[in-house]
Amino acid sequence: MSSGSEGKGRKKLLLGAHMSIGGGVHLSLIRGAELGCTAIQIFTKSARGWYAKPIPEEDVLAFKENVKKTGIWPVVAHTSYLIDLGTPDPERLQKSRDSLVVELERAELLGIPCLVLHPGSHLGKGEDEGIKRIAESLNLVHERTKGFRVKIALETTAGQGTNLGYRFEQIARMIELTEEDDRLVVCYDTCHTFAAGYDIRTREGYERTFAEFDEIIGLNRLRVFHLNDSKGDLGSRLDRHIHIGEGKLGVEPFRMLLNDPRFYDLPFIIETPKEDDWDRRNLELLRSLAS
Numbered sequence: 001m002s003s004g005s006e007g008k009g010r011k012k013l014l015l016g017a018h019m020s021i022g023g024g025v026h027l028s029l030i031r032g033a034e035l036g037c038t039a040i041q042i043f044t045k046s047a048r049g050w051y052a053k054p055i056p057e058e059d060v061l062a063f064k065e066n067v068k069k070t071g072i073w074p075v076v077a078h079t080s081y082l083i084d085l086g087t088p089d090p091e092r093l094q095k096s097r098d099s100l101v102v103e104l105e106r107a108e109l110l111g112i113p114c115l116v117l118h119p120g121s122h123l124g125k126g127e128d129e130g131i132k133r134i135a136e137s138l139n140l141v142h143e144r145t146k147g148f149r150v151k152i153a154l155e156t157t158a159g160q161g162t163n164l165g166y167r168f169e170q171i172a173r174m175i176e177l178t179e180e181d182d183r184l185v186v187c188y189d190t191c192h193t194f195a196a197g198y199d200i201r202t203r204e205g206y207e208r209t210f211a212e213f214d215e216i217i218g219l220n221r222l223r224v225f226h227l228n229d230s231k232g233d234l235g236s237r238l239d240r241h242i243h244i245g246e247g248k249l250g251v252e253p254f255r256m257l258l259n260d261p262r263f264y265d266l267p268f269i270i271e272t273p274k275e276d277d278w279d280r281r282n283l284e285l286l287r288s289l290a291s
Contacts, residue, residue: 013258013290014039014267016072017279025055025110026062033070035280036287039267041076041116041224044106050082050099055106063110074267076153076187076224077107078116085137086120086130086164093137096120100141100152107150114153114223116187119165119174130164135177142180153187153223158195158232158239166196166237168216175217186221188213189271190249190257191228191242197235200253210262225268227254227286243272244282251289258290 016037019028025044032040045052067073080103083096100117107115120137122130138152154174159166165174175181190200198212199205213219229247232238245251257263270282 010261010264012038013287014074014265015258015269015283015286015290016040016267017270017272017283018042018078024059024062026059026066029063029066029070029072029075032072035283037072037283039074039076039269040072041078041269041271043080044077044103044110044112045080047078047080048082049080050095052102052106055109060109067111074114075110075112076114076116076267076269077103077110077112077150079103079118081118083117084120085117085134086122088123088125088129088133093133097137097141100137101144104141104145104148104150104152108145108148112150114151114185114187116153116155116224116226118157118163119154119171121162122164123162127164127170130162131170131173132177134164135174138174138178138184139180142178142183148183151183151185151223153185155187155226156189156193156196158192159237160195160239163239166192168213172216175221184221185223186217187224187226188222189226189228190253191226191230191247192239194230194234194249194253195232195236195238195240199234200256201249202252203256206253206256219262222263222266225257225263225266227257227268227270228272241272243278244270244285251285254286255289258286 016039018041019031028042120134157163157165198209228241229249231240231242
């Protein structure tokens with residue numbers, strides 16, 4: 001299966017960073033515009049808390065107005081790091097499911113097309129059981145959000161600890177076991193997949209990796225890329241992002257991704273460390289790689 005973008009010219013490079021929502025979700029777009037972003041990622045609430053007050057109506061209106069004003073689109077949302085749909089702990093599992101429903105509601109309210117989710121961890125209960133619990137969780141969450149347009153983007157992980165989603169087969173199995181599988185898409189993180197053992201540093205490795213992704217999951221499921229260099233080596237299972245070109249991946253994989261016609265319509269988001277003026281520097285480097 002293909003993404004259907006082969007041979008298409010690029011209308012606009014969709015490139016940006018994860019932006020703060022401090023002071024209101026609508027201000028993320030202003031911050032993104034200041035960096036020259038054409039797409040951004042946000043949390044719709046605190047990433048470290050389970051619950052949040054509803055988004056004020058005036059902030060929702062201001063957010064939608066700022067989308068028009070800045071021309072930044074798409075905006076991608078990312079869930080709280082607390083959510084774990086694979087945990088065997090009943091209390092944490094229920095909190096995770098409830099919290100994901102809230103996050104979907106907030107994304108739907110803002111008109112955001114996809115919500116990136118780290119699938120979950122099996123915590124020693126085994127990968128098969130963990131994957132089944134994640135799919136069961138997704139089914140229950142979908143049941144509570146009937147008719148929503150926002151899709152959940154399962155993020156490829158590094159496989160640190162007992163985290164699931166570090167093999168394409170695991171993501172494919174989660175999708176297969178989810179009843180409304182048309183509501184699931186995928187976020188490809190360059191640091192995570194490299195740390196999990198997928199080597200895209202050479203043209204041969206790059207083509208092999210995406211051929212494998214296409215065969216196992218389908219490129220039509222891809223909705224967003226996280227562009228992060230990796231502090232850990234190939235197969236290290238270390239989830240540590242570093243600035244573009246400063247890690248074990250180097251610059252070439254990002255050049256290949258940004259110039260791959262199959263991905264022209266997809267947003268590329270950096271999640272590199274928030275130090276000094278590094279967002280601007282990383283984005284400038286990436287722009288220079290895109291022909």
